[in-house]
Amino acid sequence: MTTAMDDGRCAGTERRRDRVEAAIAAAARDGTDLTASAIARAARVDRSFLYRHRDLLERLHSAAREPDGPSAASDPVVTRASLQADLGNAHARNTRLAARIQQLERRLSEALGEQVWRESGLGAPAAVEELQQTVTRLQQQAVDLKASLEEREAELEAAREANRRLTRALNQRE
Numbered sequence: 001m002t003t004a005m006d007d008g009r010c011a012g013t014e015r016r017r018d019r020v021e022a023a024i025a026a027a028a029r030d031g032t033d034l035t036a037s038a039i040a041r042a043a044r045v046d047r048s049f050l051y052r053h054r055d056l057l058e059r060l061h062s063a064a065r066e067p068d069g070p071s072a073a074s075d076p077v078v079t080r081a082s083l084q085a086d087l088g089n090a091h092a093r094n095t096r097l098a099a100r101i102q103q104l105e106r107r108l109s110e111a112l113g114e115q116v117w118r119e120s121g122l123g124a125p126a127a128v129e130e131l132q133q134t135v136t137r138l139q140q141q142a143v144d145l146k147a148s149l150e151e152r153e154a155e156l157e158a159a160r161e162a163n164r165r166l167t168r169a170l171n172q173r174e
Contacts, residue, residue, distance in 0.1 A: 019043040020056050024063050034064035034080070 023042035027034050039060055040047040050057050064080050 016043065016045045016049060017053065017056065020045060020050065020053075021059070024056075024060055028063045028066065034060060036060065 020039060020043040023039045024034070026032075027039060027042065032038065036047050036050050036057070040050055050060065066079075
């Protein structure tokens, strides 16, 4: 009984293999997708069936690499791999362009914001250099005044001390 079950299982496997081979040939002939999912669907088998039978999977991959149709010798060779490479390059270019657009939008936004800030009167005046010189001059003047104040405070303290001595001398005479 075991041999009958084994024979039945082998026959079922052979029928599925035949359906997969026919699906690969039909897809190559018709120019439809040569992917594991598409072939498994067309042959009415599970994708794991293809992965368990490496020879079928290799046939599928080699059929996918082959150029389409008999007139391919005169036409430029367009393979799935070349189309995928073109798609990958287009995607990379799209990514670079999107990044460049974001960079330009950011620069434009900053330039427009700066222009609006200046025109609104809220921004720094045009004579920033002149204001910087005025600030520096005023800071130096404040330092000079502080030094002068300290000098006068020292003189005042000396005068007070002299006044105290004179007052003590007058008080002692009496």
